[in-house]
Amino acid sequence: MAKRQKNQTHRNSPRGSKTGQVDPRPTLNEEGTIIKDWGGKMPVALSFPNTYYVGMSSLAFQILYSRFNAEEDVVCERVFWEKGGEAAGKQLLSLENERPAEEFDIWAFTISYEMDYFNVVEMLRQANLPPLAADRHDSTRWDGTDWPLLIAGGPGITMNPEPMAPFFDVILIGEGEEAIPQFIELCRDGIYDDRASLLAALDRLPGFYVPSLRPSNRNHIDFRPVERLWVREMYKYPTHSTLYTPETEFSGMHLMEIARGCGRGCRFCLAGYVYRPPREQPLDTLLGWAQDGISRGHKRVGLVSAAVSDHTQIDELATELHRMGASISASSMRMDPISVPLITAMAAGGAQTLTVAPEAGSQRLRNVINKTQTEEQMMRAVSLASQLNFPQLKLYFMVGHPTETDDDIQAIVDFTLAAKARFNRRIAINATPFVPKAHTPFQWEAMADPATIKARQRAINKGLARHGVAVRADSPDWAEVQAVLSRGDRELAKVLLAIPSGELNVRTFFRTLEEVGLDRDHYVGKWTVGDPLPWDIVQSGVSENYFHYELRLAAQDKTGLSCPPDSAGCLTCQACDPGWAFRYGDNENRPIPAAKGGAWRAEDWQPWTRLKADKHRTALGTVTVAEIPLTNIA
Numbered sequence: 001m002a003k004r005q006k007n008q009t010h011r012n013s014p015r016g017s018k019t020g021q022v023d024p025r026p027t028l029n030e031e032g033t034i035i036k037d038w039g040g041k042m043p044v045a046l047s048f049p050n051t052y053y054v055g056m057s058s059l060a061f062q063i064l065y066s067r068f069n070a071e072e073d074v075v076c077e078r079v080f081w082e083k084g085g086e087a088a089g090k091q092l093l094s095l096e097n098e099r100p101a102e103e104f105d106i107w108a109f110t111i112s113y114e115m116d117y118f119n120v121v122e123m124l125r126q127a128n129l130p131p132l133a134a135d136r137h138d139s140t141r142w143d144g145t146d147w148p149l150l151i152a153g154g155p156g157i158t159m160n161p162e163p164m165a166p167f168f169d170v171i172l173i174g175e176g177e178e179a180i181p182q183f184i185e186l187c188r189d190g191i192y193d194d195r196a197s198l199l200a201a202l203d204r205l206p207g208f209y210v211p212s213l214r215p216s217n218r219n220h221i222d223f224r225p226v227e228r229l230w231v232r233e234m235y236k237y238p239t240h241s242t243l244y245t246p247e248t249e250f251s252g253m254h255l256m257e258i259a260r261g262c263g264r265g266c267r268f269c270l271a272g273y274v275y276r277p278p279r280e281q282p283l284d285t286l287l288g289w290a291q292d293g294i295s296r297g298h299k300r301v302g303l304v305s306a307a308v309s310d311h312t313q314i315d316e317l318a319t320e321l322h323r324m325g326a327s328i329s330a331s332s333m334r335m336d337p338i339s340v341p342l343i344t345a346m347a348a349g350g351a352q353t354l355t356v357a358p359e360a361g362s363q364r365l366r367n368v369i370n371k372t373q374t375e376e377q378m379m380r381a382v383s384l385a386s387q388l389n390f391p392q393l394k395l396y397f398m399v400g401h402p403t404e405t406d407d408d409i410q411a412i413v414d415f416t417l418a419a420k421a422r423f424n425r426r427i428a429i430n431a432t433p434f435v436p437k438a439h440t441p442f443q444w445e446a447m448a449d450p451a452t453i454k455a456r457q458r459a460i461n462k463g464l465a466r467h468g469v470a471v472r473a474d475s476p477d478w479a480e481v482q483a484v485l486s487r488g489d490r491e492l493a494k495v496l497l498a499i500p501s502g503e504l505n506v507r508t509f510f511r512t513l514e515e516v517g518l519d520r521d522h523y524v525g526k527w528t529v530g531d532p533l534p535w536d537i538v539q540s541g542v543s544e545n546y547f548h549y550e551l552r553l554a555a556q557d558k559t560g561l562s563c564p565p566d567s568a569g570c571l572t573c574q575a576c577d578p579g580w581a582f583r584y585g586d587n588e589n590r591p592i593p594a595a596k597g598g599a600w601r602a603e604d605w606q607p608w609t610r611l612k613a614d615k616h617r618t619a620l621g622t623v624t625v626a627e628i629p630l631t632n633i634a
Helices: 059-069 114-126 133-137 179-190 195-203 283-295 314-324 340-348 363-368 375-387 406-422 450-465 476-486 492-498 506-515 520-524 544-555
Strands: 042-048 074-080 106-110 149-153 170-172 254-257 300-304 327-330 353-359 392-399 426-433 470-473 616-618 621-623
Touching: 042 059, 042 179, 059 074, 059 106, 059 179, 059 254, 114 476, 114 492, 179 195, 254 283, 283 300, 283 314, 314 327, 314 340, 327 340, 340 375, 353 375, 363 406, 375 406, 392 406, 392 450, 406 426, 406 450, 426 450, 426 476, 450 470, 450 476, 476 506, 476 520, 492 506, 506 520
Parallel strands: 042 074, 042 106, 106 149, 149 170, 254 300, 300 327, 353 392, 392 426, 426 470
Antiparallel strands: 616 621
16 A cells, blocks of 8 residues: 655645645634644644534534644644535535545544434545545555544544444544644654554554454453543643634633533433543633633633533632623533522623523432432522523423333423422423433433333423423434434444435434344343443443442432542542542542542532632632622623
8 A cells, every 4th residue: 555755745735726826715704713834734634523503612622623733743624514515516625725625644523422423424425535444444545545544532432432433443532632642643654654553553552442453342352441531630721712603502602611520420421421530620720711711802701511510619710700791601500509609690691591400300210310409409590590580491301211100201390380480481491312321320221212202292292381381302213313323333334334325314224224134122222231232342430330339229219429529539430540539638638528438429419618618819819709799680
C-alpha cells in the first residue's frame, strides 16, 4: 500500500484551484471560527453526525475543536451531516475551507446519540469511503494513498462501541482531553507511515480501542478490556464555549461545563455511570470564564452539568453571576436540595422555563429507579416557580420503567395536577420511553413493548389534556430502535449497512434486522444477569457486582447508594482509584464532616459541605451568598 507524504500537493492545494487562489468560502455567521492554511499541517476533520444546528449545540464538540486546533501543526475543520445530502449526490465538504472529507488524514467523530449511527454510515458513503474499516485496510484511494484514519468517541458510543466497531479504526473510550495530545503525537509520523504499526501503537495506550485487534467477547482467549479514561484535574481544561452562532439551540450563549458526572445513582441513567466519579470546576475558574464571556458581549450564560444544582458552590456562583449582569440558564437541576439563589437568579435574568424531572409519579417507583426527590421537595420548587413568575413549568417523566404499573401512570397524572394547583401558568410534560442502557443497573432489563408504552402515554394525555396541560410523548417505536442500538453487538453493522439510502424508518429497520438473521426480541428483551454482554470490552470502572447489588435493591423497591461531588473514602463501586478516593487523607479531613467513610445512602445526600460554610476568596474578590431581591424580577 502506498504511503502518504505530508504536504502532498493534492492535499495542500485549495479545492478546485488551478491558479493558487482559494475558492470563496461561505460566510460563516460565527464568532471564534479557526481557519488555518493547510501547508505543513496534519488535517483533521471533526464531525458531529447531525445537522449544524444540533452539532453546534454540543459544548463537547466545541471543546474538541479547540483542543485539536491548539496543536500548531494540526488544522481541524468541521464536517456536519446534512439531511438528504447523500441521496442528492452532494459532495461532503468541511465548513472552514470547503475541503472534501476524504482529503483529510484523520476523520474524528463525536457521537452523542445512538440514533446518529445511521448518519455516520450515510456520511461515509457520501464521502466515497468504504464504510467498513476492514475494506479500507485492504484498499487505497484513487492516488494509491491510505484512506483517512477514522476515530470516534462520545457518550453515544463510548460505553457500547460494538454496533459501530466495524466502521472505525479506533474508538476512544471515556473522556478525551488528556488523550488528544497522545493521539496527535503518534499520528504525526505514523499516519504517513505504516498504518498497521500506528494502530498497534494506539492499541497499547489506555482508552484506545482498536476493534480489529481486540475480540469483544470476554470468553475469548485473547480478550483484553479497554480501560476508560477520565480526567482527574478538571481545572486544567477550559470547558466553555469557544464558538458562538445564532443558528443553534443556545444562540450566542456562553456555555460553561461547571461539573462532570453525577453521583445520584439513578439506575436508568448512562451519564451517571459513564462519568463517575463526579468532579467540579472551581468557583474562581468559573467566574473568570463568565467574566471573559460577558466582556465579549455574551451575557447569556448557560451552566452545563448532569445536575447543575449539585455543584457544591452553586449558590455562590449563581449570586455572583447575577451581580455581573448575566442572564442564567441551567441544563438540569435537582430539587433535593433546591438552590434558591440559582432559581431566583434565573428568574431575574428572564429565564422562561423551570424544568423539574420527577421521572416517575409515585414514590415507590422513584425508589425503584433511585430517584430520591420527594414530592414535597418538588412541589416546593413548583411553588417557588410560581412565586418568581416563571412563564412555563416543564416536567420530565419516563414511561416503561421496570416494575411500572397502571397505578404509577395515574400517579404521573396526579402529580402533574398537584403541580398545576400551585402553578397557574403553562405546564408541559414529556413522557419519554425508558430504554435500557449499557453499564447501568438496568442494563439487563427488558424494554416495555411499544403498544404498552403507547397505551400509557394515551392515558397520561387523556388525564391531563382537559386540564390544559401539554403532553409531549416521544415515539415508542423509535425508542425500540434506540434500544436495539444501545444494547447491540457487532452484528448490527450489517443492518446499518443494508438499509437503503433515504429509506430509513422503523418498519425498514426491523425488516432489515430480520433479513440479516437477527432476533428483535433478543435485543429488547430481558437478559440473564451474569451472561456475557456486548459491551464487556469496555472497562467502565463501575464493577458488575455493584450493578448486581443495585438491581437487587430495585427489585425490593429500595433506594441504593450515591456519590456526592466532594465525597471521598469510598471504593464501593470501583469507579475511583485509591488516589482519588482518599485525596483528602483521613476521613475527618473530608469536606462532608458527617461522613464516616464508606458509601452514602442515596437519601442521605447532603445539601452542604464544609466549603459552603465559608466565604470564598477568588481572583475577583470575596464571593458570598447574597439574597437576590424579588423586586428585581419582572
